[in-house]
Structures are given as structure tokens and as C-alpha cells.
Amino acid sequence: MLFNSYVFIGLFLPACLIVYYLFYRKRTERLLVLLVASFIFYGYWDYRLLPLFAGSILGNWLIAKWYYRTAHKFAIPLGVFFNVLLIAIFKYADFLADSFAYVTGANRTPWEIILPLGISFFTFQQISYLVDLKRARENFRPLHEYALYVSFFPQLIAGPIVRCSEIVTQYDLNPMRSGLYERLSKGSMLFIIGLMKKVFIADPLASTVTPIFNHTAVSGAVSMADAWLASINYMAQLYFDFSGYSDMAVGLGLLFGFQLPFNFNIPYISKSISEFWLRWHLTLSRFLRDYLYIPLGGSRHGLQRQMLALFITMFLAGLWHGAGWVYAVFGILHGLALCINHLWRKAGFRLPTLLAWLTFMIFFITSLAIFRSANIATSLVMVKSMFGLDGFSFATKGDYNEGLLIAGILISMVGPTSQDVVLRDLRPSPLLAIAMSAAMIYTVLTIGNHGYSEFIYFQF
Amino acid sequence: MAIRNLFTFSSEDGWKSYWKTFLLTGLSVTLLIYGSFYIIDPYDCYPFSIEGERVPVSSDARYFHTLLARSDRFDSAIIGASTSRNLQPHQLNPLFQSAFVNLAFNSASAYEQDRMLDLFIRHHANVKTIIWGLDMVWYTTQDEYRRFTRPDEDFPEWLYLPDADRWKQPLAFNLKNIEHSFNQLLFMLGLKQFEYGLDGFTPYHRRKPMTLEQKRMRIYGSKSPKVKKAVYPPTVLSPEKLASLVFPAEVILKAGLDRLPDRTEKILFFPPYHYYHQPAEGSREALVLAEFQRRVARLAERYHNIYVLDFMIRSPFTTNDDLYFDNIHTTPKGGLELGDQLFQATQHDDRPDSRVLYRVHPPKSAPSDHQLKASFRKNGALSRKSP
Numbered sequence: 001m002l003f004n005s006y007v008f009i010g011l012f013l014p015a016c017l018i019v020y021y022l023f024y025r026k027r028t029e030r031l032l033v034l035l036v037a038s039f040i041f042y043g044y045w046d047y048r049l050l051p052l053f054a055g056s057i058l059g060n061w062l063i064a065k066w067y068y069r070t071a072h073k074f075a076i077p078l079g080v081f082f083n084v085l086l087i088a089i090f091k092y093a094d095f096l097a098d099s100f101a102y103v104t105g106a107n108r109t110p111w112e113i114i115l116p117l118g119i120s121f122f123t124f125q126q127i128s129y130l131v132d133l134k135r136a137r138e139n140f141r142p143l144h145e146y147a148l149y150v151s152f153f154p155q156l157i158a159g160p161i162v163r164c165s166e167i168v169t170q171y172d173l174n175p176m177r178s179g180l181y182e183r184l185s186k187g188s189m190l191f192i193i194g195l196m197k198k199v200f201i202a203d204p205l206a207s208t209v210t211p212i213f214n215h216t217a218v219s220g221a222v223s224m225a226d227a228w229l230a231s232i233n234y235m236a237q238l239y240f241d242f243s244g245y246s247d248m249a250v251g252l253g254l255l256f257g258f259q260l261p262f263n264f265n266i267p268y269i270s271k272s273i274s275e276f277w278l279r280w281h282l283t284l285s286r287f288l289r290d291y292l293y294i295p296l297g298g299s300r301h302g303l304q305r306q307m308l309a310l311f312i313t314m315f316l317a318g319l320w321h322g323a324g325w326v327y328a329v330f331g332i333l334h335g336l337a338l339c340i341n342h343l344w345r346k347a348g349f350r351l352p353t354l355l356a357w358l359t360f361m362i363f364f365i366t367s368l369a370i371f372r373s374a375n376i377a378t379s380l381v382m383v384k385s386m387f388g389l390d391g392f393s394f395a396t397k398g399d400y401n402e403g404l405l406i407a408g409i410l411i412s413m414v415g416p417t418s419q420d421v422v423l424r425d426l427r428p429s430p431l432l433a434i435a436m437s438a439a440m441i442y443t444v445l446t447i448g449n450h451g452y453s454e455f456i457y458f459q460f
Numbered sequence: 461m462a463i464r465n466l467f468t469f470s471s472e473d474g475w476k477s478y479w480k481t482f483l484l485t486g487l488s489v490t491l492l493i494y495g496s497f498y499i500i501d502p503y504d505c506y507p508f509s510i511e512g513e514r515v516p517v518s519s520d521a522r523y524f525h526t527l528l529a530r531s532d533r534f535d536s537a538i539i540g541a542s543t544s545r546n547l548q549p550h551q552l553n554p555l556f557q558s559a560f561v562n563l564a565f566n567s568a569s570a571y572e573q574d575r576m577l578d579l580f581i582r583h584h585a586n587v588k589t590i591i592w593g594l595d596m597v598w599y600t601t602q603d604e605y606r607r608f609t610r611p612d613e614d615f616p617e618w619l620y621l622p623d624a625d626r627w628k629q630p631l632a633f634n635l636k637n638i639e640h641s642f643n644q645l646l647f648m649l650g651l652k653q654f655e656y657g658l659d660g661f662t663p664y665h666r667r668k669p670m671t672l673e674q675k676r677m678r679i680y681g682s683k684s685p686k687v688k689k690a691v692y693p694p695t696v697l698s699p700e701k702l703a704s705l706v707f708p709a710e711v712i713l714k715a716g717l718d719r720l721p722d723r724t725e726k727i728l729f730f731p732p733y734h735y736y737h738q739p740a741e742g743s744r745e746a747l748v749l750a751e752f753q754r755r756v757a758r759l760a761e762r763y764h765n766i767y768v769l770d771f772m773i774r775s776p777f778t779t780n781d782d783l784y785f786d787n788i789h790t791t792p793k794g795g796l797e798l799g800d801q802l803f804q805a806t807q808h809d810d811r812p813d814s815r816v817l818y819r820v821h822p823p824k825s826a827p828s829d830h831q832l833k834a835s836f837r838k839n840g841a842l843s844r845k846s847p
Contacts, residue, residue, distance in 0.1 A: 006633070010633075178472070179472065181472060181475035181478070181479045182471075182472065182475040184475075184479050185475045185478045185479050185482065188479075188482065427471070427474070428471055428474035428475045428477065428478035429474075429478065430477065430478070432478065433477075433478045433479070433480075433481035433482040433485065434481060434482075434485050436482055437481075437482050437483075437485035437486040437489065438485070438489070440486060441486060441489050441490060441493075444633060445493075445633060445634050445638065446634075446635060447634075448632050448634025448635065448636075448637075449634045449635045449636055
């Protein structure tokens with residue numbers, strides 16, 4: 001079920017809210033309502049995925065219970081291995097086998113294993129829980145509380161990636177507590193703003209980006225102008241698609257009385273790659289820092305080890321996005337860029353602000369051209385065209401919406417962020433309520449015209 | 461990174477008032493929009509709507525042809541895609557002694573055409589004649605076949621459901637329905653007139669007539685005609701390979717024909733694409749088309765009162781640039797010429813502009829189904845022509 005679908009907006013969400021608030025006095029019952037709703041939400045896509053999803057939750061919980069009772073030293077490593085194995089089979093098996101077959105020159109038929117939705121997100125959360133349990137940062141939780149932490153539908157498919165304690169500590173809070181109307185109002189505002197980002201910016205931008213990348217994949221050629229314009233459009237599309245989704249997730253959390261962390265903070269204003277990762281997909285950056293970079297040594301074991309830790313972390317972060325070499329190359333490039341950026345700063349070099357921003361932008365847009373390409377061959381065509389290695393052609397095939405692109409780029413670079421608008425700028429007034437209601441209805445009517453599309457991060 | 465505190469608690473009453481206004485506005489506007497849909501009923505398909513004549517108020521034929529398909533003003537229909545749109549009921553009515561409605565529409569997939577035919581049949585117990593244009597959407601093979609030639613959401617499936625089932629799929633909540641309802645209301649109040657044909661025929665080129673040069677630019681991409689080249693060496697597909705081709709629309713065609721009564725005159729035709737854009741001689745496409753035509757002709761053997769006519773040939777018609785709007789669509793004048801040729805083809809054997817792939821002569825009078833079947837068992841084979 002997609003957040004931007006009729007069935008979600010018109011049926012599932014209102015029904016969930018009504019039933020949830022009917023049980024507002026009873027902690028266990030209202031949590032169970034959310035748990036059942038989350039499983040319905042997940043199973044709506046493909047009910048065949050439910051046993052795997054439930055099995056993953058139960059398996060992790062049993063391992064956590066084993067560790068809680070025995071403190072066995074193998075329990076947590078085994079649990080992490082179990083999660084990595086699961087994601088390796090369902091997400092990477094075909095990719096690894098294809099790569100092996102390519103190297104050995106063998107022919108193989110893909111297994112075509114179904115990729116369970118959100119597996120990267122819910123597996124990460126479960127690994128973080130096990131590791132935090134071992135670090136004594138988490139307590140052992142009853143099954144239904146743990147299951148709800150993993151499956152809570154607002155953040156199940158594409159985050160924000162949260163720590164168990166961040167959610168579970170809110171279970172005790174009565175949803176009818178003081179501030180109810182502010183939560184409901186701000187939650188609905190964030191949901192509407194996120195929905196509008198998706199429908200009015202990300203989706204129209206996608207309709208100009210997709211044909212160019214598809215055409216390049218088929219024809220093996222693209223003009224310099226199209227390569228840049230499609231990549232810049234994709235940069236804007238990616239931000240509005242993912243931040244739109246994240247706004248909706250945070251908004252939905254608020255409607256049920258939960259606070260989820262925000263994921264973005266004007267990322268395209270960054271003047272370096274390290275600043276970018278402190279502004280983009282914040283909950284993933286936090287996860288990578290706490291559960292990969294620091295365990296790999298972080299900055300505590302000398303420069304060489306730190307560089308290696310950075311590089312491996314970003315390489316794995318690239319692969320986390322998808323089972324394909326373009327994602328691996330994206331990760332490698334970002335890993336190298338972070339290393340160079342770190343050394344540059346350590347050496348005390350500084351670029352003028354505008355030049356620093358421009359350098360970062362050129363790097364980031366190039367890396368996105370690779371990220372969005374169907375395969376390595378297409379990404380090479382894109383990058384060569386971008387830098388004039390296939391000539392300087394300024395002809396465009398794309399049907400670009402310049403106004404939308406400029407507006408999108410400006411908002412993503414200057415702000416304000418949705419959270420700032422909702423938390424800082426907006427004050428309750430009847431006029432605002434009517435405007436928000438009208439915006440919601442108009443957006444839903446527009447979805448009815450054009451249909452709804454999946455969010456980009458669902459494929460990860 | 462800690463989760464930011466979102467709350468000010470500064471104005472709980474203010475937020476309470478906001479939330480109530482938000483919900484109240486949302487619910488009332490939604491109800492108002494839905495209520496308008498059902499009361500104005502732009503497609504004339506709900507029982508409790510206000511009285512009054514409805515007409516097509518938009519070129520969106522997927523919606524408004526349903527209104528015409530349910531109308532009792534007609535007993536015959538033209539089904540097809542844009543290549544059949546220029547067939548004109550006012551010309552065909554006296555020729556076939558029928559009351560035609562043209563239900564063809566742009567980019568209609570085989571599935572959509574069948575849905576339109578099904579709707580027409582459900583609302584007309586005695587269908588007299590069906591003219592059905594089989595263009596490229598019919599002879600695409602498995603790998604290229606698409607159920608919808610436009611995104612799925614553009615086809616309003618709920619409008620094609622039987623009346624008793626329509627409540628199962630509520631009217632779509634979209635801007636298009638608001639626009640249609642508003643325009644229908646303007647028409648019903650006499651405040652606006654619309655030019656969309658009440659018999660389904662609306663010319664798709666309403667500006668001043670095109671010059672021959674303009675037409676040739678659309679046909680050849682140049683102001684002067686080009687010679688069509690055959691593919692050399694010609695493609696060869698073995699009989700086994702041809703037999704193994706899968707045409708997903710074949711099943712749809714059979715299902716459509718199965719629903720038509722024996723007494724209904726069924727005229728299937730392959731529309732006259734301009735010769736320059738027909739599959740080239742010696743090409744794979746030409747072999748695929750010929751195989752599909754062979755199958756349609758064979759399928760037709762199961763039915764009574766049926767013609768399979770081929771205009772997709774090199775002919776005086778398909779080489780006359782003046783009759784074309786672009787590479788596959790005729791002008792309204794070309795549509796009239798095609799209508800005449802269609803009638804002639806049902807009366808005669810092969811003509812310069814058409815081939816008869818299969819034909820069973822209709823009975824002179826209108827006997828019962830039982831008599832018809834007996835008559836065809838006796839005589840049908842005599843009048844069959846093989847492709």
C-alpha cells in the first residue's frame with residue numbers, strides 16, 4: 001500500500017486512526033491495533049512476503065531473548081549473521097551469481113528471487129537492536145513491542161531508520177495526552193506537504209528524467225546537454241521524492257502520537273561531501289556511523305585505518321541502495337571523495353565557498369548520473385557525454401520543465417525544509433486549515449487524474 | 461542525533477480549532493464533489509441523477525462514448541481505434557439500413573475496444589451491424605502486446621460495468637470528473653454548447669483543410685512522395701515459426717464475436733494505412749500481419765453473417781495522398797471513401813481497394829436463428845473465400 005494511494009488515504013489511514021484512538025486508554029490493545037495494521041499494510045503489496053517478514057521479526061526476537069537470558073557470546077554475532085544472510089539471499093544472490101558468471105564467462109538464468117519490500121530498512125533496524133542490546137543500550141522487549149518497532153507502518157518501507165529505544169519509550173505515552181490537536185494538525189500538515197512534493201514536483205520531474213535514461217540505455221548515446229539536464233532533474237526528483245516520503249512518514253507518526261526523526265536538512269546547500277552526508281538521509285548516516293564506521297575503527301586508530309573505515313562504510317552504503325554495480329561505484333566514489341575531503345581539511349586547505357559548493361555539486365551530479373543508470377555501460381555513456389568525451393552536443397531530446405526544475409532546485413538548496421515550515425513558521429488559523437484542506441483535496445484529485453507512482457527508495 | 465521536540469503547547473485551543481476546521485472543510489468539500497458527480501451524472505449512468513439530456517462534453521471518448529453506447533438511438537456500432545474514427549454514421553446508415561454510432565477512439569487497445577463492444581451489446585438486444593476495425597493493436601505479438609495503450613488509470617473501468625455492479629467501483633475522485641460534471645451542468649443549463657458528434661463522429665482535424673504538401677510532410681516526412689522499398693533479402697519465417705506466434709488479442713476478438721448474435725452483421729476490416737506505412741514487402745512485420753489475417757479468416761468460419769475485409773494493401777486508395785491526414789489516418793473525405801468501399805466490399809468479391817479474406821453472404825430476409833443455422837450449414841461453404 002502506498003502512502004499516495006486512494007486506499008491508503010481514503011480507507012486504511014482513517015480506519016487505523018479511529019480504531020487506534022478508540023483504544024487510547026489501553027496500552028497493549030492500542031499497540032496491537034498498530035501491529036495488525038502494519039502487517040495488513042505490508043501484506044497488501046504481496047501477502048506471500050508476510051511469512052518471511054514475520055519470520056525475520058520472530059527470529060531476531062528469539063535471538064535477543066536467548067542473549068537476554070544467557071548472555072551467550074555467540075548470540076548477537078549469530079543474529080547479525082542471520083540478518084546479513086537474509087538480505088544476501090533476497091537482495092544480492094542474483095547480483096553476486098551474475099557477477100561471478102560474468103567473470104567466469106558462464107551463462108546463467110537468473111533465479112528471479114522476489115525482493116521483499118523494505119528488507120534493507122527492517123533488517124538494518126533489527127541489526128541495530130541486537131548490537132545495542134549487546135552494548136547494553138537497549139532492554140529486552142516483549143514480542144509485540146519489538147514487532148511493532150520493526151513493523152510500524154509509517155517508517156516500515158523506507159525509513160526513517162530508528163533505534164528501538166526511540167520508539168518504544170513512546171509506547172507509554174497516551175495518544176490523547178496534552179498537545180493532541182497540535183500533533184494531529186502538524187502531522188497532517190507534514191503528510192500533505194510530503195504528498196505535494198511527490199505529486200507536484202517529484203513525479204513530473206521523473207517524467208522528464210526517465211525517458212532520457214531509458215533512451216540512453218537503449219541507444220548507447222546521449223548529448224552533453226541531455227546528460228547534464230537529466231542528471232540535474234534527477235537530483236531534484238530524488239530529493240523531493242525521498243524527502244516527500246520522509247515528511248509523510250514523520251507526519252503519520254505524529255498522527256498516532258509518535259515522534260520520528262527527520263531525514264533531511266537542506267542537503268544541496270552543502271559545500272563538501274562530508275557536509276552533505278550530515279544533511280542527507282540523516283538516519284542512514286547515523287546508522288552507518290554507529291554500526292559500521294565506528295566498529296571498523298573510526299577515527300581512533302590512525303589516519304590509514306580511518307580512511308579504510310570510511311571507504312568500506314561508503315562502499316557498503318552504496319551497495320545497500322541496490323544490488324548492482326552502479327550502486328557499488330556510487331559508494332566507491334563517495335568513499336573516495338570523503339577520504340579526499342578529510343585529507344584536504346586535515347591539510348588545512350580551503351576553497352572559496354562558491355567554488356567549494358560548485359565542486360561538490362559537479363561531483364554529486366556525476367555520481368547521481370551513475371546511480372540512476374541502468375548499468376555500468378550506460379553510466380559510462382552518461383559520464384563521458386557530461387564531460388565532453390563524446391563531443392560537445394547541446395541538442396536536447398528531453399521535454400524539460402525548466403520552471404519546475406528551477407523552483408525545485410531553489411527549494412532544495414535554500415529551503416525552508418518542511419519541518420521548519422511546519423514547526424517554526426506556521427501558526428494555527430482557520431485560513432490555514434481551509435488552505436491545507438483544499439491542498440489535500442486538490443492533490444488527491446490530481447492523483448486521481450495521473451495515478452500514483454512508487455517512491456524511489458522503495459526499491460532499496 | 462536526538463529527535464527534535466515538535467511542540468510548543470502554546471496554543472492548544474488554536475490547534476483544536478485548526479484541526480476541526482481542517483476536518484470539517486475536507487469532509488464537506490469531498491461530499492460536495494461526490495454529491496455533484498452523482499447528481500449531475502455527466503455520463504448518464506446513475507439512477508438518481510437529475511433529469512435532462514447529456515451529451516459528450518469532452519474529447520475524452522473513453523468516458524463519453526459510454527454515454528453513446530448506452531443510447532437507444534442506435535442499433536449498430538463502429539468499434540475500433542483512431543483509424544476507424546473517420547467512418548461516418550450519416551453516410552453508413554442508408555447504405556446498411558442501420559442506425560450507427562461510431563464508438564472508435566484514439567489509442568484504443570484491443571481490450572478497451574472489446575469493453576466498448578460489450579457495453580453496446582448489453583444495452584442493445586438486437587444489434588444489427590458491427591463494423592470493427594482491426595489495426596495494429598490487434599496483430600501485435602506477445603512481446604509487444606499491452607492491455608492498455610495508455611496508462612491503466614486513463615481507462616474508467618467502472619463506466620463499463622453492468623449497472624448493478626457499478627457501485628462496487630466508486631466513481632473516480634479526480635479533476636477530470638469535476639471538469640466533465642461542470643461542463644455537463646453548463647450544457648444542461650443551456651449556458652454552453654459542445655461540438656462533439658452526437659453519433660460519435662468528430663473530425664480530429666478542425667482547422668482549415670491541409671494542403672497536399674502538408675499531408676505529404678506527415679506521410680513521407682518530405683514534400684514529395686517517396687518510393688516504398690521492399691526488404692531484401694526477404695525475411696523468411698517457417699510455417700512452424702508462424703504457427704507459434706502468439707497474438708494475445710486473438711482471444712479478445714473471439715470473445716467479442718462470441719457475444720454477438722448470429723443475426724448481427726459482423727464486418728471486420730483491416731484499415732487502409734497509407735501504403736508507405738504498411739509493413740514492407742519481405743519484412744517480418746508483413747509476414748506477421750499475414751499470419752494474423754489468416755487466423756482471423758479462420759476464426760470467422762465459426763460465425764454467421766460475417767465479413768473479413770482487408771484494406772491494408774497497395775491500392776488506389778492507399779496510394780492517394782490526398783485522402784490522408786497522416787501516415788495511418790484518413791481525412792474525413794478519406795473516411796467517406798472508406799465507408800463507401802466497405803459497403804461495396806460486402807457486396808462484391810475482391811475490388812481494387814480491398815481483398816475479401818472471408819465472407820458469408822447475409823440472408824435476404826431475416827429468418828430465425830434456427831433457419832439461419834440450417835441455411836448456413838447448407839450454403840455457407842459455397843460463398844467462402846480463402847485468403
